[in-house]
Every structure is written in structure tokens, then in C-alpha cells.
Amino acid sequence: MSVKARQRTGWSLAFVVVVVVSLVPVFWLIMLSLKTPESATDGSFIPHHWTLHNYRDIFNQTVFTAALRNSIGIGLISTTLAVLLASSAAYAIARLDFPGKQTILAVALLVTLFPQVSLVGPLYNLWRQIGLFNTWPGLIIPYLTFALPLAIYVLSTFFREIPWELEQAAQIDGATPFQAFTKVIAPLAAPGLATTFIIVFLICWNDFVFAISLTATNAAKTVPAAIAQFPGVSQFTQPIGDIAAAAVVVTIPVMLLVLLFQRRIVAGLTAGAVKG
Amino acid sequence: MTGDSIAAPAAAEATATGPGRKRRLSDRTRAERRLAFYLVAPAVIVMIAVTAYPIIDTIILSLQRASLDKPGQNAFIGLDNYGYVFKAHLFWMDLIHTAVITVISVTIEFALGMLLALAMHRVIFLRGLLRSIALVPYAIVAVVAAYAWQYSWSLDDGGWIPRLLGITGDPLSHQFGTYVAIIMTEVWKNTPYMALLLLAGLSLVPDELLEAAKIDGASTWQRFIKITVPLMKPAILVALLFRTLDAFRIFDVIYIFSEGANNTASLSQLSYSTLLERLNLGLGSAVSVVLFLCVGLIAFVFIKGFGAAANPATEAH
Numbered sequence: 001m002s003v004k005a006r007q008r009t010g011w012s013l014a015f016v017v018v019v020v021v022s023l024v025p026v027f028w029l030i031m032l033s034l035k036t037p038e039s040a041t042d043g044s045f046i047p048h049h050w051t052l053h054n055y056r057d058i059f060n061q062t063v064f065t066a067a068l069r070n071s072i073g074i075g076l077i078s079t080t081l082a083v084l085l086a087s088s089a090a091y092a093i094a095r096l097d098f099p100g101k102q103t104i105l106a107v108a109l110l111v112t113l114f115p116q117v118s119l120v121g122p123l124y125n126l127w128r129q130i131g132l133f134n135t136w137p138g139l140i141i142p143y144l145t146f147a148l149p150l151a152i153y154v155l156s157t158f159f160r161e162i163p164w165e166l167e168q169a170a171q172i173d174g175a176t177p178f179q180a181f182t183k184v185i186a187p188l189a190a191p192g193l194a195t196t197f198i199i200v201f202l203i204c205w206n207d208f209v210f211a212i213s214l215t216a217t218n219a220a221k222t223v224p225a226a227i228a229q230f231p232g233v234s235q236f237t238q239p240i241g242d243i244a245a246a247a248v249v250v251t252i253p254v255m256l257l258v259l260l261f262q263r264r265i266v267a268g269l270t271a272g273a274v275k276g
Numbered sequence: 277m278t279g280d281s282i283a284a285p286a287a288a289e290a291t292a293t294g295p296g297r298k299r300r301l302s303d304r305t306r307a308e309r310r311l312a313f314y315l316v317a318p319a320v321i322v323m324i325a326v327t328a329y330p331i332i333d334t335i336i337l338s339l340q341r342a343s344l345d346k347p348g349q350n351a352f353i354g355l356d357n358y359g360y361v362f363k364a365h366l367f368w369m370d371l372i373h374t375a376v377i378t379v380i381s382v383t384i385e386f387a388l389g390m391l392l393a394l395a396m397h398r399v400i401f402l403r404g405l406l407r408s409i410a411l412v413p414y415a416i417v418a419v420v421a422a423y424a425w426q427y428s429w430s431l432d433d434g435g436w437i438p439r440l441l442g443i444t445g446d447p448l449s450h451q452f453g454t455y456v457a458i459i460m461t462e463v464w465k466n467t468p469y470m471a472l473l474l475l476a477g478l479s480l481v482p483d484e485l486l487e488a489a490k491i492d493g494a495s496t497w498q499r500f501i502k503i504t505v506p507l508m509k510p511a512i513l514v515a516l517l518f519r520t521l522d523a524f525r526i527f528d529v530i531y532i533f534s535e536g537a538n539n540t541a542s543l544s545q546l547s548y549s550t551l552l553e554r555l556n557l558g559l560g561s562a563v564s565v566v567l568f569l570c571v572g573l574i575a576f577v578f579i580k581g582f583g584a585a586a587n588p589a590t591e592a593h
Contacts, residue, residue, distance in 0.1 A: 014395045022409050023409065042434055088319065097309075098316075114525075115547075118564035121334055121547075121561050125337075144323075227420075228419055247419075266472055269473075
């Protein structure tokens with residue numbers, strides 16, 4: 001009994017440590033964003049003068065509002081394209097027997113881990129020649145380099161768990177393979193598709209290397225790049241409050257997605273790690 | 277063209293004459309492969325188009341004298357760029373920075389990730405909440421994570437860490453402090469992902485086996501080392517491989533912290549600054565190719581190790 005109790009205390013302590021360590025830096029950012037510019041560096045956890053000044057400030061700057069629009073638009077388009085293309089490929093990988101599918105999965109996996117900076121030079125060069133530099137397609141295309149393989153990989157693990165027999169049953173009832181896909185499998189696959197969409201979107205939302213290399217102005221600059229280049233009061237001071245407020249704004253949707261879809265995201269991230 | 281491709285299946289069926297059973301099977305197999313091809317082709321074509329073109333172009337550029345501030349002077353110079361890279365002190369320094377950050381952060385992430393995975397596996401109350409909160413660092417934008425930690429570390433910005441530790445000098449003004457801050461950010465951000473990959477492995481360890489060992493008198497540590505670790509070896513190797521490759525390309529966190537100042541620049545930083553700040557496409561591409569080859573080498577070593585280590589694990593059954 002006392003051993004059990006001690007174990008319970010141990011795990012409870014671990015729980016508290018995880019919660020504190022995970023949330024302290026985020027809490028620090030939120031508090032920074034609520035401080036007045038004069039007190040931003042006072043080092044206190046709780047602001048002495050609460051203010052929403054920083055938030056009003058960033059939403060009055062087109063640098064930030066344009067970046068927010070770019071991040072959302074580019075992220076949604078890249079993710080949609082990647083998930084659309086990946087869904088048919090992942091279906092084939094999960095359901096059909098054909099040579100080379102292990103190769104496709106292995107290559108997809110390696111491409112997602114490819115150093116993105118290795119692609120930046122030629123893209124920068126080519127984009128400037130053909131007018132894609134600093135445009136939405138100019139970021140969407142490079143985002144596909146990691147979004148598409150990631151989508152293929154995560155989706156095929158989800159598709160593998162769908163019951164095979166239903167598709168065969170539909171085919172016996174006279175459905176073509178294509179009908180079996182759209183009428184039977186697609187609805188079953190919808191949760192996996194949604195999860196893949198979230199995971200891929202988070203990765204696009206997170207990109208920094210392509211965003212600072214292939215954009216120059218409000219026309220296509222995404223939030224991570226915009227935050228890193230926020231204009232300060234002078235060349236030598238960083239606008240801490242503005243950066244903190246912008247960081248909080250881009251973190252809120254991420255937090256909501258994670259809290260709402262925690263179980264599915266965990267499943268999506270881990271399913272592929274252990275091959276049966 | 278269109279007529280050909282429609283007629284082709286019919287012709288194939290007509291010519292395929294063999295023993296009845298075998299022919300039926302191969303027809304089905306062939307139809308399945310054809311469908312698979314049509315389903316896979318669009319994704320594979322797009323993947324090759326968006327990835328292979330820049331990779332091949334990087335390799336070609338790395339063999340040329342190509343600088344954007346000297347247009348029209350491009351020329352093939354063989355492996356000269358590589359010779360220059362390997363002779364440059366800066367390259368070796370940045371390779372060492374990258375290796376140090378990668379090895380230390382992945383090691384710490386592995387140790388903490390294992391503890392977190394065990395906690396997620398064992399904790400029964402509020403398990404969903406624990407997982408959600410642990411996912412926050414993973415899901416947060418890397419640039420945001422970097423700023424959160426930078427403001428926590430920076431003495432000038434009133435950070436809480438120097439005051440907590442009683443440090444008087446700015447930790448971010450020298451190499452050691454910057455290293456610690458960068459590694460801590462990496463560890464904070466990536467430990468949850470490591471833990472999730474390990475958690476997937478933990479769930480494969482049967483409880484009965486651990487229970488039996490406990491009855492036989494094995495201590496907690498013995499059970500962990502002799503049963504849990506061998507059984508989850510594949511998951512461990514996958515987790516280490518993913519995180520090592522990801523850590524080796526580190527860019528955003530260092531960019532925010534120091535832009536590579538205080539001798540903490542990574543290979544990705546070197547490649548970026550050579551390409552886009554010095555506009556030397558040839559040299560920068562050579563660095564990119566070397567970075568790419570390093571990643572390939574790491575993957576190769578891991579996969580070799582993976583194959584070798586996975587076999588004894590299955591034999592142990």
C-alpha cells in the first residue's frame with residue numbers, strides 16, 4: 001500500500017513537472033505581450049500595468065495582418081493540395097499490392113527529413129527568373145516538398161487500419177474499385193484525412209527557411225518570417241511586446257487544434273513509427 | 277495516343293494465354309498494379325518535380341562558379357567549390373557546432389522522452405490532459421519557441437532564467453551560454469515528439485511479461501533494461517533517426533537566438549548565408565550538397581544499425 005502510494009506521488013510529481021516545464025515559456029510570452037513597452041524588460045512574471053497595447057499595435061501594422069493572411073492562405077492551399085494528391089497514393093499503398101510501394105514510403109520519409117536549405121539556392125535563382133519570387137505559388141511549391149511526402153506517410157498508416165472487408169463487400173455488390181473508394185472507404189477515411197490535414201498544416205505554418213529565403217514583402221511573407229523581421233523602434237532594440245503579442249496570436253490556433261484533436265494527432269504521429 | 281492506351285488492356289488480355297488459374301491471377305494482379313500506378317502517379321510525379329529539380333540543380337550549381345553579384349561569369353569548375361569548402365576553417369567549425377548541438381540535444385531528448393513516455397504510459401488520471409499539454413511545445417512554431425526561450429534567457433530583456441540561477445553576466449553574450457540556451461530550446465520543443473514515438477514502442481511491451489518478471493524478483497530497473505528496452509528497440513531506433521536527422525538541419529532556433537553569432541552557427545546557417553547573403557550560388561550549393569550527404573550518411577548508418585539491431589530483438593522472442 002505504501003509502495004503504491006509512493007508510486008502515485010512519484011507520477012503526480014512527474015505530471016506537475018511536465019505541465020510546468022511545457023507551459024512556463026508560453027506563459028512568459030503571454031505575460032510579456034500584456035506588458036507596457038516601458039515595463040517589458042522589468043523581469044516580473046506578472047505585469048505591473050496590464051495592457052492590450054501590443055495587440056492593437058500589431059493588428060494596426062500591415063506587416064502583421066498581411067503575414068497572417070499569407071500564412072493562413074499559403075498553409076491551407078499547400079495542405080489541401082498535398083492531402084488531395086496523397087490520398088489516392090496512400091490508398092494504393094495501403095490497399096493494393098504493387099512493386100515499389102515500400103520504396104515510395106521510404107523515399108517519402110527521407111524527403112520529409114531532407115535539409116530544406118539545400119533546396120533554397122536553385123529555387124531562389126529560378127523563382128527570380130520566372131517571377132515566382134515573393135509570390136504565394138513561390139512558397140506553395142516548396143512547401144509541397146515536405147507536405148506531400150508527410151501526407152502520404154501519415155495517410156497510409158491511417159488507411160491501413162480501415163477494414164478491408166468492407167471494400168471487398170462493396171465490390172461484390174457490384175461497385176467498381178473507384179466507387180468502392182469514393183462511397184465506402186472515403187467516409188471511413190475522413191477522420192484520418194482530417195488528422196493528416198492538421199499535422200501537415202502545422203508543419204506548413206511552422207516553416208521558416210523557405211519563408212525568409214523566398215519572400216521579400218507583405219505580398220507573400222508568412223508570420224514566422226515577419227516576426228523575425230519586425231521593425232524595432234531603433235535598429236538595436238527589438239520590439240519585444242510586439243513580437244510577444246504576434247507570437248501569442250500564431251500560437252492560439254495551434255493550441256486549440258492540439259487540445260481538440262490531441263488523441264488523433266498522437267495516433268497520426270506515432271502510427272507509422274512502429275511497423276507491425 | 278489515347279486510342280493506344282485504351283486498347284492496350286484488351287490486347288494484353290487476348291494475348292495472355294496460359295493455364296487458366298494462373299492467368300486469372302495474373303490478370304487480377306495486373307489490373308491491381310495498373311490501378312495502383314494511376315493512383316500513385318500524380319503524387320510521385322509532383323514529388324519528383326518539386327524535389328528532384330532543385331536537388332539536381334543544386335548539384336549542378338555546386339560544380340560551377342556561379343555568383344549572383346557577378347552575372348554572366350558562370351563557368352564549370354569541377355570540384356573546386358568542394359575543395360574550397362573543405363579547406364575553409366568556417367565549414368569545419370560549423371560542422372562541429374551542428375554535431376555538438378545534434379548529439380547533446382538528441383541524447384537529452386532521448387532520456388527525457390523515455391521518462392515522459394513512461395509517464396504518459398503509466399499515468400491513468402488526466403492522461404488526455406497530460407498528452408495535450410506535452411503536445412504544446414511540439415506544435416508551437418519553432419520561431420515562437422525560440423523567442424520564448426530567448427526572452428527567458430536574455431539578461432537585457434529581463435529574462436527569468438539568469439535571475440533564477442543568479443547569473444550576473446548575459447548568458448547569451450558568449451558561446452557556452454548560447455549553446456545551453458539553443459540546446460534547451462531544442463530539447464523543450466522536441467522531447468514531446470520523441471516521447472510519442474517511444475510511447476508507440478512502449479505500447480508493444482506486454483504487461484504480463486513485466487508482471488511475470490516482477491514475480492520472479494526482477495527489480496524495476498532490471499525489468500526496464502532486460503524486457504522493455506529490447507522489445508521497443510525498433511521504436512527507439514526510429515525515434516533516434518528521426519530526431520537526429522531533424523536536429524542536424526537546425527536553422528530557425530539558431531537564427532533567432534544569434535544568427536550564428538558567438539560561434540554557434542550550423543551548417544544550414546552557413547549554406548543559407550553563403551547562398552542568400554553572399555549570393556554565391558556555387559559555393560553555397562556545395563555546402564548544401566555536403567549537408568545533404570551528411571544527412572544521407574547518418575540515415576545510412578542508422579538503417580544499417582536498425583537492420584542489425586532488429587534481428588537479435590526478434591530472435592530474443
